[in-house]
């Protein structure tokens with residue numbers, strides 16, 4: 482019998498998140514693996530959704546997203562980036578099922594078979610499969626620890642006549658790097674010179690530490706016209722299960738994204754879109770964002786202390802909600818082996834960052850721990866991790 486799967490999906494396998502989560506459940510591990518909050522979502526966010534379900538906003542939303550939400554997203558863009566070009570909610574914003582769908586739509590909308598797409602490695606695990614599904618080819622450019630800078634010459638060398646797009650992620654999963662403006666300018670100059678698009682995944686844009694500033698690459702000169710910016714409600718409002726994501730892009734790119742979106746999901750959950758339309762202005766007015774950052778800074782410091790006590794020194798971060806540790810000092814050379822052992826024998830789930838590389842053997846041995854967790858969860862990992870010493 483022929484293989485049931487298409488050639489397109491050959492090699493996709495099961496994501497490491499599924500594997501580690503299954504092991505975490507089986508071994509009753511403290512789960513610091515998959516990146517989702519285990520604490521309650523904010524009340525004003527939950528109440529907004531409940532209100533719209535009660536008010537019967539329960540039928541298909543407009544395919545591009547409910548107009549009230551697109552208007553709120555455009556207002557938020559103006560509030561956050563007052564010096565940047567304003568966004569037209571009618572023709573430049575599209576809402577879909579989380580950043581995951583919008584990444585897929587953006588890649589399918591712009592990449593032709595044989596086109597090359599540059600990604601920085603480590604890279605979020607959806608990018609390469611999205612490029613493969615479009616028939617494109619990934620060109621990986623490494624980010625080097627401990628500050629995860631790229632070599633500008635290596636980036637320049639990755640561009641060529643077949644380069645169609647670069648996928649950027651800032652703040653970056655898994656490293657926590659927030660790309661500084663100077664590095665974004667280098668990327669932007671190369672994209673302009675080679676007429677390449679940028680697909681910019683900015684789902685952690687509100688989770689920032691120690692004064693790090695998030696700069697959307699679309700706000701750099703002459704970059705809006707060649708950038709698809711992707712956002713998500715999940716991380717910012719601790720509702721990863723709601724799956725509300727969006728793109729901001731100039732009209733021709735938005736038309737291309739919508740052409741795909743209409744046949745992938747057509748639309749996503751209407752009451753959650755309506756809720757986000759209420760939540761965005763409320764969060765800007767009620768001090769939500771500084772509190773979010775303060776809460777995450779506290780959780781980061783707590784996890785850092787727990788890791789240090791176990792002999793794992795975390796690398797510095799500027800944003801997102803992960804800490805990375807070099808596991809070589811504990812005598813491990815494979816982060817995948819370390820994480821499997823950690824979950825099965827020590828009862829703590831973490832993610833090996835080598836899975837964020839095209840060639841896992843080229844990755845530094847580094848494990849990722851998520852701190853979007855209750856204090857009790859982080860503290861429950863402490864005695865288990867302490868056993869690593871012995």
Ligand SMILES: Cc1ncc(COP(=O)(O)O)c(C=O)c1O
Pocket residue numbers: 516578579580581582605650653654682684712713714715721724725726
């Ligand atoms: C970098 C990055 N992009 C996209 C996503 C997916 O976002 P969503 O849940 O909105 O689909 C995640 C989720 O972990 C992420 O870390």
